[in-house]
Amino acid sequence: MSVIFKREFKSYFQNVTGFVFxxxxxxxxxxxxTLYNFKSLYSxxxxxxxxxxxxxxxLIPMLTMNVIAKDRRSGACQLLYSLPLRSSSIVLGKYxxxxxxxxxxxxxxxxxxxxxxxxxxxxxxxxxxxxxxxFLFGAALIAICMFMSSLSDNIxxxxxxxxxxxxxxxxxxxxxxxxxxxxxGETVSKILSVFSIFGKFEPFVYGIFDIRAIIYYLSVGAxxxxxxxxxxxxxxxx
Amino acid sequence: xxKVQNLVKKYGDKVAVDNLSFxxxxxxxxxxxxxxxxxxxxxxxxxxxxxxxxxxxxxIDGVDISENPLEAKxxxxxxxxxxxxxxxMTTHEYLVFVAxxxxxxxxxxxxxxxxxxxLTDIENVSGRLIKNxxxxxxxxxxxxxxxxxxxxxILLDEPTVGLDPKQIIEIRKLIKKLGRVKTxxxxxxxxxxxxxxxxxxxxxxHGKMIAHDSIENLEQKLGKTQALSISVRxxxxxxxxxxxxxxxLTDCTVTGSKDGxxxxxxxxxxxxxxxxxxxSALADAGCPILSMENSSLTxxxxxxxxxxxxxTTESPTNKKKRKGGKKK
Numbered sequence: 001m002s003v004i005f006k007r008e009f010k011s012y013f014q015n016v017t018g019f020v021f022x023x024x025x026x027x028x029x030x031x032x033x034t035l036y037n038f039k040s041l042y043s044x045x046x047x048x049x050x051x052x053x054x055x056x057x058x059l060i061p062m063l064t065m066n067v068i069a070k071d072r073r074s075g076a077c078q079l080l081y082s083l084p085l086r087s088s089s090i091v092l093g094k095y096x097x098x099x100x101x102x103x104x105x106x107x108x109x110x111x112x113x114x115x116x117x118x119x120x121x122x123x124x125x126x127x128x129x130x131x132x133x134x135f136l137f138g139a140a141l142i143a144i145c146m147f148m149s150s151l152s153d154n155i156x157x158x159x160x161x162x163x164x165x166x167x168x169x170x171x172x173x174x175x176x177x178x179x180x181x182x183x184x185g186e187t188v189s190k191i192l193s194v195f196s197i198f199g200k201f202e203p204f205v206y207g208i209f210d211i212r213a214i215i216y217y218l219s220v221g222a223x224x225x226x227x228x229x230x231x232x233x234x235x236x237x238x
Numbered sequence: 239x240x241k242v243q244n245l246v247k248k249y250g251d252k253v254a255v256d257n258l259s260f261x262x263x264x265x266x267x268x269x270x271x272x273x274x275x276x277x278x279x280x281x282x283x284x285x286x287x288x289x290x291x292x293x294x295x296x297x298i299d300g301v302d303i304s305e306n307p308l309e310a311k312x313x314x315x316x317x318x319x320x321x322x323x324x325x326x327m328t329t330h331e332y333l334v335f336v337a338x339x340x341x342x343x344x345x346x347x348x349x350x351x352x353x354x355x356x357l358t359d360i361e362n363v364s365g366r367l368i369k370n371x372x373x374x375x376x377x378x379x380x381x382x383x384x385x386x387x388x389x390x391x392i393l394l395d396e397p398t399v400g401l402d403p404k405q406i407i408e409i410r411k412l413i414k415k416l417g418r419v420k421t422x423x424x425x426x427x428x429x430x431x432x433x434x435x436x437x438x439x440x441x442x443x444h445g446k447m448i449a450h451d452s453i454e455n456l457e458q459k460l461g462k463t464q465a466l467s468i469s470v471r472x473x474x475x476x477x478x479x480x481x482x483x484x485x486x487l488t489d490c491t492v493t494g495s496k497d498g499x500x501x502x503x504x505x506x507x508x509x510x511x512x513x514x515x516x517x518s519a520l521a522d523a524g525c526p527i528l529s530m531e532n533s534s535l536t537x538x539x540x541x542x543x544x545x546x547x548x549x550t551t552e553s554p555t556n557k558k559k560r561k562g563g564k565k566k
Contacts, residue, residue: 003338007324014326079322079383081288083339084311236288 004085004093009100012063018101021062025105028055033112043122045112046130046205052109053137053198057170060138061162063098064145065155068232072153077236087233095146095225102138106131123207130204136217137201141166143224144197150231173198239264239391239421240285245294247280247445254280256445258294264390267417269436270425271541277445278425279319282395285423286316299390312340315384315392319399321376322383325369329360329379332368333386340387350386358382358412374405381412385420392416395425410435429541441541466504466512466532467493472525474500480523486510499528 012018032048040047068091071077080090113127148161173196180189193199200217203210240262247255255277262268272278283289285296287307296303298310324332333351342350355361358378363371368379377397384392397413398406413435416422426432432439433453441449449456470477474492477500481490486506494501506512513530520527 003335007327007335011324011326074323074325075318075320076322076324078283078288078316078318078320079336080339082286082311082314082316082318082322083336084308084341085339086308236290 001089001093001096004080004090005096005100008067008094008097012097012101017062021059021101022104024059025052025056026108028052029105029109029112037112037116043116043120044130044207045109045116045127046207048112049109049130049134050201050205053134053201054170054173056105056138057141057166057198058163060102060141060145061159061166063101064142064149065159065162066149067094067098067146068150068228069153069155069158072235073155081236087236088229091146091225091229091232095143095228098142098146099139102142103135106135106138109134125209126204126207129209130201133201133204133213133217136214136221137197140197140217140220140224141169143221143228147224147228147231150228150235169195169197172196239299240423241297242281242285243295243297245281245284245296246292247277247284247289248292254445255284255291258442258445258447260440260447260450262421262423262440264421265417266437267413267422267424267435269432269439270423270442271427271429271432271439272442273427276427276442278427278442279395280445281442282316282393282423282425283318286314286393287311288316288318312387313390315386315389317377317380317384317392317394317397319395321380323368323376323379326367328365328367329355329371329375330364332379333382336383337386342387350388354382354385357385357415359408372405373400374402374408377401377405377409378412381409381416385416389420391421391423393423393425396427397424398426398428398431406431464506464532466506466516466530467501468504468516468530469499469501469528470520470525471499471528472520472523473498476523477502477520477525480519480525481516484512484515484519486512486515 012021029048029052032051033045036042036047036051037045042048068077071080110128110131113122113124113131116122116127144165145162148165149158151161152158172192176189176192176196176199179185179192182188197217197220200210200213203213242261243259245255245258246253258277258281270278270282280289284291285298285303287303287310290304296310298313301310301313303310324335327335330351333355334347337347337351352361355364358381360375360378360382363375368376371379381394381397384394394413398409401409410431413422413424417435417437424432424435436453438450438452439456440447474495478490481487481502481504484504487504488507489505491503491505492500493503504512504516516530517527
């Protein structure tokens with residue numbers, strides 16, 4: 001797995017993808033930190049993260065859309081299939097490489113509470129639990145998008161699948177308050193909240209450590225990594 | 239070394255490999271011959287674990303590829319039809335990556351990489367990006383990666399496709415060199431390539447095996463008839479009429495006709511020398527013979543005979559369709 005991880009991680013820096021992803025995410029982080037923490041004087045980074053989640057969602061398909069399709073197109077998949085490697089090791093190697101890329105802007109966020117401490121009191125527990133939740137949110141979304149990418153050999157089709165998924169989650173998040181206000185909307189919104197990947201972060205904004213969100217992101221991540229392995233294996237053996 | 243038993247691969251209703259069974263012994267270069275779409279690549283993909291068979295089994299040195307794929311894959315190096323390369327890596331980086339993936343111990347890794355680079359003569363492109371290299375070099379890198387980890391078996395699927403004549407000669411030399419130390423299986427639809435490289439040949443058509451033997455043995459088995467190639471000055475019709483009288487002649491085919499000279503291939507029963515009779519008959523008819531030589535059965539002849547036999551055993555409907563097509 002480590003050999004696939006190293007190759008994939010390096011590959012993101014052999015073109016602009018890795019640099020653009022990290023740069024744009026840090027740029028948005030900087031903008032929201034300036035807005036919420038420096039201008040509005042919030043000591044917690046949770047507000048920044050809450051705003052950042054919506055901005056980072058459309059960036060994740062940049063990493064995931066061709067993670068499996070590119071190997072199928074170039075024929076490199078046959079090399080991977082003929083090597084003494086398990087399908088799970090190949091998929092996990094690719095997944096952890098994307099997580100490592102995502103971890104770089106997350107690490108940038110992790111420095112911020114330490115800087116804020118020079119300007120006033122910071123609740124580290126709230127800040128770092130929010131950062132952990134943000135990272136797990138990214139991990140879950142990467143896993144979902146990776147699974148969508150494993151469904152086709154066509155990179156454009158994979159990109160379309162990825163963006164439809166992300167738009168669906170954003171639209172659902174935006175529509176939730178509206179649905180709740182409708183008659184019998186409570187029940188519908190409860191059912192839909194299962195799919196609301198963005199909504200799970202809300203308690204962290206109010207300084208509540210919600211273990212359910214952590215479990216939710218971990219479960220979704222694990223489920224879609226498992227499905228990606230199955231999809232990769234199924235297409236290999238078809 | 240490789241034992242394939244009752245292998246079947248179906249894509250929906252289409253049977254790509256139909257109950258294929260064969261054994262490939264240790265050492266040497268073994269040819270895998272068949273027309274396009276015969277099922278060569280599918281069979282190779284199943285042998286290397288890239289595809290799952292619908293039925294049957296593949297044993298690599300006694301290890302079943304479907305039951306213990308990791309162990310079986312350690313014994314195999316595979317070059318698919320399109321070399322599986324990462325364009326954005328340098329040659330050296332790519333080979334180190336493959337060696338690591340094949341679990342080559344760290345202390346032997348760079349020695350192994352350097353030795354395969356030396357063997358395939360790609361040391362001069364070690365630091366260059368693969369995407370900037372010629373097809374010939376890419377093919378060599380593809381072959382180099384098959385040798386990493388020192389596998390006993392090397393499978394090469396159409397290794398010379400798309401190469402220029404000079405590159406083809408070099409790759410063939412390399413395959414011959416490999417055949418001295420490893421078991422090499424070369425898949426190709428180029429008859430001359432198989433004839434030049436291989437000790438024995440496995441011919442498949444429509445997913446079925448139609449022959450598996452050394453080229454010499456195939457010649458002997460199918461050599462019930464022998465052939466005589468002649469060039470005669472005269473009218474095609476009168477030459478034909480004259481040759482009809484010759485005893486022992488089983489078949490007569492015109493291979494060319496130019497400036498009043500007709501070239502023919504005369505097939506006759508083995509053990510019967512028809513040269514005197516042919517000479518006398520044509521001399522009497524006033525058709526001078528310009529050249530005459532005994533021609534032995536080439537792999538091309540063997541292949542055509544075998545695939546013809548295969549086609550004649552096909553369903554009458556298919557034959558009718560083909561006949562209908564010819565008439566048009």
